[in-house]
Amino acid sequence: xxxxxxRPIVSVFPxxxxxxxxxxxxxxxxxxxxxxxxxxxFVHTNMAKNNRQAHAVSxxxxxxxxxxxxxxxxxxxxxxxxxxxxTGRSGQAAFGNMCRGGRMYAPKKVWxxxxxxxxxxxxxxxxxxxxxxxxVTPLVMSRGHRVNKLPELxxxxxxxxxxxxxxxxxxxxxxxxxxxxxxxxxxRTKKTRVGQGKYRNRxxxxxxxxMVVYARNLGIKKAFRNIPGVETASVYTLNLxxxxxGSQMGRFIIWTESAFKLLEDIYGSWEKxxxxxxxxxxxxxxxxxxxxxxxxKSDQVQTVLRNRRPRSRKYGKKIQRADPYEDMSxxxxxxxxxxxxxxxxxxxxxxxxxERKEIVDKSRKEYEDWLYFSEEEEEEEEExxxEDREIEVLSDEN
Amino acid sequence: xxxxxxxxxxxxxxxxxxxxxxxxxKNEKRTKLLKxxxxxxxxxxEKYEKxxxxxxxxLKELKQKALKExxxxxxxxxxxxxxxxxxxxxxxxxxxxxxxxxxxxxRIYSGVFIRLNKSSLRMLHFIDPYVTWGYxxxxxxxxxxxxxxxxxxxxxxxxxxxxxxxxxxxxxxxIVCMEDxxxxxxxVGKNFKHAxxxxxxxxxxxxxxxxxxxxxxxVNKGExxxxxxxxxxxxxxxx
Numbered sequence: 001x002x003x004x005x006x007r008p009i010v011s012v013f014p015x016x017x018x019x020x021x022x023x024x025x026x027x028x029x030x031x032x033x034x035x036x037x038x039x040x041x042f043v044h045t046n047m048a049k050n051n052r053q054a055h056a057v058s059x060x061x062x063x064x065x066x067x068x069x070x071x072x073x074x075x076x077x078x079x080x081x082x083x084x085x086x087t088g089r090s091g092q093a094a095f096g097n098m099c100r101g102g103r104m105y106a107p108k109k110v111w112x113x114x115x116x117x118x119x120x121x122x123x124x125x126x127x128x129x130x131x132x133x134x135x136v137t138p139l140v141m142s143r144g145h146r147v148n149k150l151p152e153l154x155x156x157x158x159x160x161x162x163x164x165x166x167x168x169x170x171x172x173x174x175x176x177x178x179x180x181x182x183x184x185x186x187x188r189t190k191k192t193r194v195g196q197g198k199y200r201n202r203x204x205x206x207x208x209x210x211m212v213v214y215a216r217n218l219g220i221k222k223a224f225r226n227i228p229g230v231e232t233a234s235v236y237t238l239n240l241x242x243x244x245x246g247s248q249m250g251r252f253i254i255w256t257e258s259a260f261k262l263l264e265d266i267y268g269s270w271e272k273x274x275x276x277x278x279x280x281x282x283x284x285x286x287x288x289x290x291x292x293x294x295x296x297k298s299d300q301v302q303t304v305l306r307n308r309r310p311r312s313r314k315y316g317k318k319i320q321r322a323d324p325y326e327d328m329s330x331x332x333x334x335x336x337x338x339x340x341x342x343x344x345x346x347x348x349x350x351x352x353x354x355e356r357k358e359i360v361d362k363s364r365k366e367y368e369d370w371l372y373f374s375e376e377e378e379e380e381e382e383e384x385x386x387e388d389r390e391i392e393v394l395s396d397e398n
Numbered sequence: 399x400x401x402x403x404x405x406x407x408x409x410x411x412x413x414x415x416x417x418x419x420x421x422x423x424k425n426e427k428r429t430k431l432l433k434x435x436x437x438x439x440x441x442x443x444e445k446y447e448k449x450x451x452x453x454x455x456x457l458k459e460l461k462q463k464a465l466k467e468x469x470x471x472x473x474x475x476x477x478x479x480x481x482x483x484x485x486x487x488x489x490x491x492x493x494x495x496x497x498x499x500x501x502x503x504x505r506i507y508s509g510v511f512i513r514l515n516k517s518s519l520r521m522l523h524f525i526d527p528y529v530t531w532g533y534x535x536x537x538x539x540x541x542x543x544x545x546x547x548x549x550x551x552x553x554x555x556x557x558x559x560x561x562x563x564x565x566x567x568x569x570x571x572x573i574v575c576m577e578d579x580x581x582x583x584x585x586v587g588k589n590f591k592h593a594x595x596x597x598x599x600x601x602x603x604x605x606x607x608x609x610x611x612x613x614x615x616x617v618n619k620g621e622x623x624x625x626x627x628x629x630x631x632x633x634x635x636x637x
Contacts (some may be wrong), residue, residue: 294406297406297409297410299409302409302410302413303413318556319556319557319559320557321557321559323545324544324545325541325544325545330559331544333559333560333561334544334558334560334561334575334576335439335443335544335575335576335577336436336437336439336440336443337439337440337443337444337447337577338443340440340444341443341447
């Protein structure tokens with residue numbers, strides 16, 4: 001036996017008497033299908049094309065003349081002109097889409113592609129989304145249904161509804177359950193159609209009211225038939241064009257109990273396939289838990305993250321600093337030895353200066369001494385002998 | 399004070415890496431580290447001063463010795479060059495343009511240090527008309543790094559305002575302070591590549607007193623090409 005998935009419970013209401021829960025049924029899995037407005041829009045726009053009737057312009061329209069161009073030299077445009085004379089029509093322009101009484105540009109053909117094929121799975125996806133949306137009150141309200149006074153959404157009602165035969169009974173039920181406000185809206189806003197449809201047998205426009213979905217028609221169809229805005233549908237054949245009119249999800253639906261239960265069989269779940277649509281499972285959402293902020297901030301995620309790197313915050317701001325050759329404090333911060341170096345340099349300079357001075361003094365003294373002694377030497381020099389000097393004598397012999 | 403605090407924020411505050419204690423601990427560690435770095439910086443600067451002096455003296459001795467013997471002392475070929483781009487970006491042919499890009503000389507008056515070897519000398523040959531280069535001495539290297547040294551930090555150009563910045567990036571290459579950086583660049587040590595790439599390309603000012611003519615080479619009374627030790631005087635004018 002398969003284990004039942006834990007599903008929320010929906011109340012079933014009676015059709016008369018007191019508005020209170022007579023029974024409780026589990027919510028079918030369809031209502032947890034992903035709500036995809038993009039899918040519904042795509043399928044709806046294509047599905048809506050499928051009940052179109054072919055129309056076209058007559059193939060001969062505008063071509064039933066033997067008009068020829070007059071050519072150049074006649075001070076008229078070169079468009080083909082109707083031959084002959086004796087009538088106002090003669091000499092008039094013909095054939096062109098710009099001409100009065102001419103054929104249109106690209107005359108419409110019957111073999112235009114009127115209908116659209118849609119993938120079956122896409123169609124089913126859209127229907128599942130649309131059904132799920134009918135249980136979301138904000139969506140139903142935003143579609144424009146008056147659902148304030150309802151006891152619950154989705155609204156499930158006992159199967160006795162299916163056996164109603166009289167319209168009076170149906171209206172009484174709607175008033176009882178709080179759905180008549182939506183019907184009143186429809187009645188109130190019935191208008192003459194804007195546009196040419198009004199004289200093409202589509203004179204009035206009505207809003208959409210509640211939709212009643214049943215499992216077995218035991219008179220219910222006829223009972224609700226004449227109530228403006230109310231539509232009935234069998235649960236086996238739910239139509240997207242009715243579930244999401246104008247591709248706007250969130251139709252107000254009143255389900256009968258057996259119809260509601262049958263949804264589980266018709267659309268299946270993620271574990272069990274549908275009994276009526278072979279091989280069909282409910283579509284899976286891309287994300288199961290869409291509260292991304294909560295996921296990120298959860299303990300399970302945060303404890304596993306590595307710590308923020310301090311590096312990037314450290315050098316984030318613009319750093320300003322003075323020139324170290326002008327500001328001593330900056331220099332010392334970069335090179336703590338600098339002050340000592342300057343001191344040593346200073347000492348060395350002084351030492352060198354001192355040594356230099358000594359050398360200079362010494363050499364000056366030597367020079368002065370030499371000067372003094374050389375004066376004495378000069379006097380002696382004048383009496384000196386030639387004996388020591390060796391002179392090479394150039395003789396005639398050589 | 400009965401304000402409702404959202405649960406997520408309460409939880410966030412509880413988690414360890416946001417708490418006050420952790421922050422305090424981090425701060426203490428940091429101040430201790432900064433102190434260590436400054437101490438190291440002092441000692442190493444002292445060491446390097448001695449080293450530079452010794453190198454100079456050694457060179458002098460060898461020269462004098464050779465002179466006495468009547469021969470010549472052939473100095474070892476320079477390992478380090480400083481290149482300055484002295485022409486703009488308009489009308490540069492593709493090959494020199496690419497080489498200038500590779501050397502990070504992307505704008506006029508930008509300067510970089512480069513290790514001299516056969517490959518880099520070949521590259522310099524191609525870009526000679528667009529640059530001037532030479533062999534900087536210690537004081538030039540120092541002045542450049544202290545005054546105009548910017549670090550490449552987090553893909554950004556940030557002025558070097560403390561030794562901590564250098565430590566963060568280059569600690570694994572045993573470079574922890576400015577003097578270390580200067581030493582590594584000047585002596586072209588083992589980790590020259592990393593020290594050099596730590597530095598953003600130097601952005602210098604146009605020279606005080608101007609150029610003679612950039613179109614001619616330095617040898618021909620112009621400005622471009624190799625100017626050996628005269629790069630030092632030029633940098634002084636441009637720094």
